[in-house]
Amino acid sequence: MKKKLLIYGAGAIGRGYIPWVFSPDNYDYYYVDVDKSLCTLLNKNKKFSTYKIVDGKYEAREISFEKCYLLNEEIKESLNVDAIITAVGPRNIPLIVDNLKKFSVPIICFENDSSSPDLIISLTGNQKVFFAIPDVIASNTAPEELRDKDPLSLVTENGVCYIDEKAKELGGDCLYIDKEELEKQWMAKLYIHNTPHCIAAYVGSLLGVNYLHESMQNAESEKIVGGAMLEMASVLLKKFNLEKEFVDWYAKKELQRFKNVLLFDPISRVAREPFRKLALNERLIGSAQLCISCGILPENIMLGIMAAFCYDNPSDPDANIKYLMASLKPGDFLKIAMRLRAGEALYELLLSKWDYNLNKLNNLK
Amino acid sequence: MNEMDNILKIAISAAVEGGTILLEHASDFKKASQKESLRDIVTEIDRYSEKKIIDILKTCDPNIPVLSEETKIVLPDNCKSYWIVDPLDGTVNYVNGIPFYAVSVAFMENDKLSVGVVYNPLANDLYYGSRKSGVYKNQAKIKVKDTNPEECLFAAAFSGKNYNPATRKEEFLAFQEINDSCRGCLRTGSAAINLAYVAEGRLGGCWGKANKIWDIAGGILLAELAGAVVKYEIVDKEKNLVDYVATGSLAYKFLGSKIKVL
Numbered sequence: 001m002k003k004k005l006l007i008y009g010a011g012a013i014g015r016g017y018i019p020w021v022f023s024p025d026n027y028d029y030y031y032v033d034v035d036k037s038l039c040t041l042l043n044k045n046k047k048f049s050t051y052k053i054v055d056g057k058y059e060a061r062e063i064s065f066e067k068c069y070l071l072n073e074e075i076k077e078s079l080n081v082d083a084i085i086t087a088v089g090p091r092n093i094p095l096i097v098d099n100l101k102k103f104s105v106p107i108i109c110f111e112n113d114s115s116s117p118d119l120i121i122s123l124t125g126n127q128k129v130f131f132a133i134p135d136v137i138a139s140n141t142a143p144e145e146l147r148d149k150d151p152l153s154l155v156t157e158n159g160v161c162y163i164d165e166k167a168k169e170l171g172g173d174c175l176y177i178d179k180e181e182l183e184k185q186w187m188a189k190l191y192i193h194n195t196p197h198c199i200a201a202y203v204g205s206l207l208g209v210n211y212l213h214e215s216m217q218n219a220e221s222e223k224i225v226g227g228a229m230l231e232m233a234s235v236l237l238k239k240f241n242l243e244k245e246f247v248d249w250y251a252k253k254e255l256q257r258f259k260n261v262l263l264f265d266p267i268s269r270v271a272r273e274p275f276r277k278l279a280l281n282e283r284l285i286g287s288a289q290l291c292i293s294c295g296i297l298p299e300n301i302m303l304g305i306m307a308a309f310c311y312d313n314p315s316d317p318d319a320n321i322k323y324l325m326a327s328l329k330p331g332d333f334l335k336i337a338m339r340l341r342a343g344e345a346l347y348e349l350l351l352s353k354w355d356y357n358l359n360k361l362n363n364l365k
Numbered sequence: 366m367n368e369m370d371n372i373l374k375i376a377i378s379a380a381v382e383g384g385t386i387l388l389e390h391a392s393d394f395k396k397a398s399q400k401e402s403l404r405d406i407v408t409e410i411d412r413y414s415e416k417k418i419i420d421i422l423k424t425c426d427p428n429i430p431v432l433s434e435e436t437k438i439v440l441p442d443n444c445k446s447y448w449i450v451d452p453l454d455g456t457v458n459y460v461n462g463i464p465f466y467a468v469s470v471a472f473m474e475n476d477k478l479s480v481g482v483v484y485n486p487l488a489n490d491l492y493y494g495s496r497k498s499g500v501y502k503n504q505a506k507i508k509v510k511d512t513n514p515e516e517c518l519f520a521a522a523f524s525g526k527n528y529n530p531a532t533r534k535e536e537f538l539a540f541q542e543i544n545d546s547c548r549g550c551l552r553t554g555s556a557a558i559n560l561a562y563v564a565e566g567r568l569g570g571c572w573g574k575a576n577k578i579w580d581i582a583g584g585i586l587l588a589e590l591a592g593a594v595v596k597y598e599i600v601d602k603e604k605n606l607v608d609y610v611a612t613g614s615l616a617y618k619f620l621g622s623k624i625k626v627l
Contacts, residue, residue: 324491328381
């Protein structure tokens with residue numbers, strides 16, 4: 001008998017990647033999303049296509065599903081699902097909490113933030129919330145020729161999925177690992193993947209391109225992204241004592257994925273919510289602080305930070321960053337928008353390199 | 366950037382630059398020994414900050430008038446678009462070294478508030494918004510917290526004692542009643558920050574009697590854009606005095622009935 005999955009978030013991970021981890025042969029899918037037009041289209045078609053890139057080619061899978069609910073719509077299957085998967089983005093978790101409270105089944109948290117399970121536990125009281133790391137880049141769209149066949153198509157890499165071993169009864173094509181291994185994978189993903197990944201997007205945005213691989217086709221952009229990756233790899237070796245072999249392998253693998261011309265990963269997806277990525281403990285400011293604490297000068301990460309400051313996308317939830325960048329002097333911007341303190345090392349470094357980095361990025365164009 | 370973006374950008378810049386001047390001179394009072402010299406110093410800082418703010422606002426369009434305490438301009442009857450500036454709201458706090466004061470900048474466009482900024486320089490709290498962009502504190506979008514009145518913290522800003530002595534007793538009675546019926550009612554000394562705090566959901570509501578329009582214009586818009594029920598009325602046009610209330614919708618009936626405004 002098939003297990004029933006209720007999946008919050010019908011985006012890149014929820015539709016593009018989850019069906020490759022939990023095969024439609026063994027699982028039925030119910031989706032929940034906030035995007036009304038997406039829900040309508042999904043419910044009209046009752047199926048979508050996800051393409052996995054294997055050996056430079058697309059492998060297709062047509063996914064039929066039961067229903068896509070609009071968030072806050074009554075979910076008829078509420079008593080019957082075997083597990084819940086969340087892939088909504090860490091900032092959106094509070095929006096789905098009231099919904100999650102109705103269930104007592106295990107929740108697998110595919111969020112790009114290791115604190116998300118604890119947040120869900122504290123807000124719902126459900127103790128069976130487990131962290132998952134999809135070591136994959138999944139796009140929420142697909143190249144034109146695939147969208148011509150099915151407008152709901154998505155593309156994903158052939159990734160690896162790590163899930164907390166306490167959830168292993170759920171099964172699926174994934175690796176259930178212990179806490180220590182999960183922590184190691186998270187460190188690698190957080191710093192070697194997340195930091196350069198979003199830098200590639202912010203630099204790509206300044207270049208005026210639409211997809212991540214296009215950003216990586218610019219030699220200067222590739223140099224900045226690769227440099228940021230080296231800076232973060234050095235941190236992992238120095239501060240977290242990860243094995244050099246693992247770190248080198250991970251970094252090499254990541255650079256190749258960013259360049260994948262089949263993936264069509266939109267800049268607007270990866271660069272989304274710059275303020276979240278610029279939070280003090282996050283992948284840009286947080287990573288630069290870590291570098292400094294290890295005696296590593298984060299030159300390339302600082303370029304990435306500057307590129308994020310310049311992100312200008314009127315439809316982004318953090319579109320107000322442009323008002324602050326345009327209105328405030330550099331020092332005021334760092335204090336008011338970034339909450340950095342005057343005198344601290346990163347504040348001074350960013351300030352001293354402000355014009356230089358801005359010119360360098362503008363010259364990329 | 367379109368025109369409204371540009372107005373918001375200039376308003377933010379002006380408020381922060383004005384706030385920086387307040388911060389730079391915050392310790393000047395240590396040198397003052399008498400009440401009179403204290404007043405002179407604060408007036409001087411007020412003017413200095415205001416000049417900086419106005420210089421920045423004039424870069425937008427030098428012909429747009431600026432209404433503020435120091436400029437003392439009288440707006441012509443047909444003037445529908447103008448800036449409203451308070452370079453220092455919370456003067457008593459500022460003079461006494463209490464870190465609760467702000468700069469307030471607002472833009473009135475065709476008789477309708479369209480841009481508002483409140484900046485508390487010591488906390489680095491920047492509240493800003495426009496009808497087009499929505500309302501923010503620093504990085505984040507903010508909204509009013511709609512709470513039952515008994516669970517709310519309120520704040521009040523009464524008129525100065527010289528304005529209308531006859532109503533003082535009534536205002537203190539209302540203050541007491543409100544204070545005793547909820548989590549409390551504060552007199553913070555800054556109407557602009559009270560309104561910004563309502564917008565952010567820190568306060569359940571705030572009210573004021575005979576406040577200067579430049580104290581509240583920026584905050585009024587922020588509270589409105591953040592979802593507050595906002596009512597205000599100009600009670601003395603010559604002196605630019607306004608009565609107002611701003612709260613979440615659940616607390617509005619309660620607060621409105623206690624202070625009997627509008």
